[in-house]
Amino acid sequence: MAAFASLGSQTAxxxxxxxxxxxxxxxxxxxxxxxxxxxxxxxxxxxxxxALRHEADALDVVQDAMxxxxxxxxxxxxxxxxxxxYRILENRVRDVQRRRSVRNRVMSYLPWRTExxxxxxxxxxxxxxxxxxxxxxxxxxxxxxxxxxxxxxxxARQRQAFLLRNFEGLDVAETAASMKCSQGSVKTHYFxxxxxxxxxxxxxxx
Amino acid sequence: MSGDPTGEVRSEFEQRARALLLQSSExxxxxxxxxxxxxxxxxxxxxxxxxxxxxxxxxxxxxxxAAVLALLIVYVPYGHSPLENPVAGGGLEDIELLTDNDxxxxxxxxxxDYDFYEWAATEAAGATASAVGS
Numbered sequence: 292m293a294a295f296a297s298l299g300s301q302t303a304x305x306x307x308x309x310x311x312x313x314x315x316x317x318x319x320x321x322x323x324x325x326x327x328x329x330x331x332x333x334x335x336x337x338x339x340x341x342a343l344r345h346e347a348d349a350l351d352v353v354q355d356a357m358x359x360x361x362x363x364x365x366x367x368x369x370x371x372x373x374x375x376x377y378r379i380l381e382n383r384v385r386d387v388q389r390r391r392s393v394r395n396r397v398m399s400y401l402p403w404r405t406e407x408x409x410x411x412x413x414x415x416x417x418x419x420x421x422x423x424x425x426x427x428x429x430x431x432x433x434x435x436x437x438x439x440x441x442x443x444x445x446x447a448r449q450r451q452a453f454l455l456r457n458f459e460g461l462d463v464a465e466t467a468a469s470m471k472c473s474q475g476s477v478k479t480h481y482f483x484x485x486x487x488x489x490x491x492x493x494x495x496x497x
Numbered sequence: 498m499s500g501d502p503t504g505e506v507r508s509e510f511e512q513r514a515r516a517l518l519l520q521s522s523e524x525x526x527x528x529x530x531x532x533x534x535x536x537x538x539x540x541x542x543x544x545x546x547x548x549x550x551x552x553x554x555x556x557x558x559x560x561x562x563a564a565v566l567a568l569l570i571v572y573v574p575y576g577h578s579p580l581e582n583p584v585a586g587g588g589l590e591d592i593e594l595l596t597d598n599d600x601x602x603x604x605x606x607x608x609x610d611y612d613f614y615e616w617a618a619t620e621a622a623g624a625t626a627s628a629v630g631s
Contacts, residue, residue: 325541332533333522350532357540365544435517457511458518489510 324365327372328357331459335380338454341442342384352387356380373461374468381451381469441491445484448472452480453488 332353339349356379364375442450448470455466456477466481467474507515525533 321541321544324544325537328537328540332537333525333530336525336529336533337518337522346529350529350536353533354536354539357536358543361540361544431517431520435521438514438517439521454518457507457515458522485508485511488514 320365323369324361324372327369327376328361331373331376332357334459335376338377338458339380339384341439341454342447342450343387344443348387352380352383355383371468373459374465377455377459377461377469378471385447437492438488441488444491445487448476448480449484449487452477453484456481 335353335356336349339352340346343349343352356376359379360372360376364372367375442453445453451470452466455461455469456463461469463474463477466477470477470480
């Protein structure tokens with residue numbers, strides 16, 4: 292809430308001294324927005340990371356979505372923020388995927404390109420951690436990796452429906468608002484996603 | 498099948514998937530958490546810096562648009578530009594007409610010589626009377 296302190300005081304400074312009620316309203320709005328962003332940022336990051344399979348891109352996408360929501364839609368009612376935020380996030384994810392696909396197409400024509408530079412191995416990341424992981428942690432990590440890979444392999448709409456409904460916990464109406472489709476479509480996408488994941492992963496254990 | 502905190506009835510598979518995803522979001526590295534916090538603060542700061550700029554921009558844009566509109570209303574007659582206005586284009590001709598000594602008087606009856614017309618009428622009446630008498 293440190294950002295709120297500076298935000299509240301500086302934004303409130305713009306308001307004339309006689310309008311104390313406006314200053315309080317502005318501070319409340321800033322506090323609500325910060326609380327909302329703090330509540331969604333981790334899940335949003337994981338959703339973007341699963342879709343993009345890239346940590347830095349996922350962080351950029353989450354920051355863009357936060358910026359967009361904060362600068363354009365902060366005046367909307369707070370109950371609309373979540374569907375709006377996830378709609379913006381998905382749009383940014385698609386932008387990155389589109390940019391990647393164009394870049395890969397262009398790069399594939401370059402004669403001197405021998406390997407995918409994006410997939411270049413980082414020796415620090417590849418360094419083996421000598422400390423052994425506890426068996427439960429190892430199993431959990433393996434299960435998560437398998438689940439993440441399976442979700443990433445889903446069609447975009449199924450992935451979106453599954454993550455918003457199952458992971459973020461949006462209800463059908465909120466998911467439909469976020470995906471800009473009917474509630475029936477959300478149910479269909481979600482059902483198909485669960486079926487596809489189940490067929491890929493079987494009865495996986497954590 | 499069983500319930501979960503969101504009130505949805507989910508299968509065991511869905512619950513396990515949800516638990517794994519939630520666990521992974523809680524176990525993010527410190528670097529990622531720090532970047533997310535920075536991103537949040539940047540978003541809130543961007544909103545703060547946009548507030549006065551946004552209102553000033555719209556006020557100034559609105560004022561400029563109103564000024565242009567007022568100029569258009571005052572100086573441009575409906576359906577004609579100043580070059581096409583026949584009244585504005587005939588200024589030189591009007592000045593010529595007004596300054597020409599031989600021109601028909603256009604300024605009402607100020608220059609009418611009433612004495613001349615009275616004399617002419619008297620003369621005409623006298624001539625008629627003498628013609629009848631002879």
